[in-house]
Amino acid sequence: MKRAAEIEIALKPRPHGMQLQRWLYEEIRAAILTGRLAPGARLPASRDLAKQCKASRGTVLAVFAQLGAEGYLNGAVGRGSFVTSELPDQRPGAAIATQADLSNKVDLVTGLNRQNITLSARGRLLSRTPFKIEGLAHPARAFRPSQPDVSEFPFATWARIAARQSRLAPRSLLASGDACGFRPLRAAIAEHLRAARGIVCSADNVLIASSVQQVLDLSARLLLDPGDEVWMEDPGYLGARMVLEATGANVVGVPVDSGGMKVAAGRASAPNARLAYVTAGRQSPLGYPLALDRRLALLAWADEAGATVIEDDYDSEYRFEGSPLAAMKSLDDSGRVIYAGTFSKLLFPSLRLAYAVLPGQLVEPFSAAMSLTCRYATLAPQTVLHEFIAEGHFGRHVRRMRVIYGERAQALRSAADMHLAGLLHLPTITTGLDAPAFLAEASDDARVTRLAAEAGVEVRPLSFYAGKNTCPSGLVLGFAAVSSEEIEAGARTLAQVLEPLCNI
């Protein structure tokens, strides 16, 4: 038997717990990649290698076959196996990663060479971090803003529907979906919006997305080029401002008063803007609905300017006196308004289902863009939600939570009157999951927020919402996610935080 052309392979000991076949594969692969086995070199016969590493010959042949398929070896039965000769000179150096290395070298995972990857200019805008979401501590504490009380969600009912659908839903629902979303859900949403919010629309106008944030992102990309002007309430919702800025648009802050966005000011400063973002139902963060005359003026401007308006209706379903106010979209006779709504606050946030009601002209562009950038929103939760609405659970849950949140708004009102008088001014609460409360002019609300957090109370400073305009100093207080007792206790703690600051 000729042995001359063969070489010995130096094999590192097999790490504890590693499969023999994988270890042998990795050792030979590393030897080739690092050059210890040179291009063209002949490998030991499978029989000899099997003996050397106490493996079966089948194991060695399987390793040779895998390395052959991956291009490391070539050979023919009876002639032996050779290291492939076409490997380039330039290849990863001595530090080739193997499973065995992983535990020791964390650097492998992050890139050994540590050369910087350069983000694009757009990428740097897109990845600024102040808006980054992290898992929230659970349960919620007073006064976490923007949060519904998930403990009140009828999850048993939801799970029952999901289980039934798992048994009965046709297999076709596993195979594919529509970029616009599950059509029966879109029809149910259109029906709800027609009845509850005065919006004239059909299923064709409804696009299901995973979040309002995704709707905003698609809207900004479809409607704005870099440098285009866009109106944005100031103070206003940070998530919207950041996603608009990420497109390279020129975000023009429009001041806000108790009638909402000052449309005349927007018209004066950026008459040719391409887009306006407005929280017409309940201005975020100041809480006022956009006045009727301003709604009409905004629509008239959009018609004149050929602009589009995004109405972000994030929590105005929760109105505590009477029915929810009609949406601005209900006045949109000329197809200028993209209405965005979410189930995050009506049901539970991790559901990740939101929707847009689109002007007819925008349906095709949005569905094409959704298809290109995401394909379609997860289907199963859409079918469950459709059934949840059709069986009346949705309406019942919203009505029930409206009562509960109304009581908690009242609890916050009473607690503020009792403990926070002279420290925080809390305007009347009519709608929503949180409310602004105003500090004395000079206070640093970010500092108050930090001190409150140290005392165990969550608040969000109004300055978090500020653009370039001066913003009143204050705190956004969420009252929906916690009980009336916790609201009372939170108000007492907050008073202890504020008192020393105000006595100075």
Place this chain on the structure above:
Amino acid sequence: MKRAAEIEIALKPRPHGMQLQRWLYEEIRAAILTGRLAPGARLPASRDLAKQCKASRGTVLAVFAQLGAEGYLNGAVGRGSFVTSELPDQRPGAAIATQADLSNKVDLVTGLNRQNITLSARGRLLSRTPFKIEGLAHPARAFRPSQPDVSEFPFATWARIAARQSRLAPRSLLASGDACGFRPLRAAIAEHLRAARGIVCSADNVLIASSVQQVLDLSARLLLDPGDEVWMEDPGYLGARMVLEATGANVVGVPVDSGGMKVAAGRASAPNARLAYVTAGRQSPLGYPLALDRRLALLAWADEAGATVIEDDYDSEYRFEGSPLAAMKSLDDSGRVIYAGTFSKLLFPSLRLAYAVLPGQLVEPFSAAMSLTCRYATLAPQTVLHEFIAEGHFGRHVRRMRVIYGERAQALRSAADMHLAGLLHLPTITTGLDAPAFLAEASDDARVTRLAAEAGVEVRPLSFYAGKNTCPSGLVLGFAAVSSEEIEAGARTLAQVLEPLCNI
């Protein structure tokens, strides 16, 4: 009782099925918006209006309250209600939409004025439609490409896990999520990729997205500015090319042969590209794995150029002889490769869960961009999938489908040999859910596709994947979604379609 200042309101008849209160609300609102009720006009006393429209006085008062809250009316108890006087002159004209109009006027939904909304230049790129997804006809027919067989998915097991989690999962999972995804799932994916694909990574490197398309979109936006060059296989995956082009990047088609992307050609034509997109495991559509020397050359180029490589590993888990090949990412010592994988083809498409394995440097930018543009992927399917993997169902299902798809690949091989010899050349099938088959040089594969569709057979032409380079004429034949019998029958039908074309 003074009546002089009051006016009569002309009320259109109430449409069948419309609530009295909603009808009255809409009639008064429309009368104000159209100017039939002028600013400052006094409304009839609630008692009289109630009599006029046969409603209770409570109903009328509720309508007045709602219109008051929405800014249409103002007034005080005892003094009467007045149309608000601050309405602007410019407001929607005579065609104000009401619920009653909806059935007659479809135009309302699409925008009465029909002024065009102008898309941005970026928006026009983003909304080109050839890639738009629509619900697919079910069940699949031979030879639908890119499709797994959802009828083989163990949905009962999946549903059982989902139901158990519905009962047991903590409420905290309803409230919020992490932009990178559910951490236990990320850890399970990292473990699978380490063992099965040789990728050295940890949970920290894994980002959960709703689709590979979303991963591509985020990558393109984070790494490319308009005009930047990017390598793309030609022929190659249309969805990738379109999403890269949508960023305004200059997509450079790199030719492909039986060793996959010709890296030297890419280097010659665009040495300073910022990004390269490659289907290293099984080139889409031609089916060859990227040769080892080219993998190493591609990584060496990326290191030199400071470029990033996207490895789209869409179906190479399904290798029918031996284990799946190691991913190119397993050679990525310097953190240059974004590895993208999906569960659409391993489990079922409407699950909408995919992932990226990111170089350490890109984890923060991706999670921030994900958070800004989408927040996070739906949580519940992630928790179910984690359990499905942890309990071993995932591995079992993939192994089982590997056998089934291998049999179907063999069925296609046999059927092609039997019926399509001389008409279509089918190379050896080793991996995946579909395979290319080549027509005689001059054939118009798009025409063949149309003729096949008329005969009841689904195929996709290779020209669908073509960029600017010449592309071989051929058809992509999916063999995974249908039974061996349907494959046999489909091949016979396809032969009947091709014979007359080839005899000319």
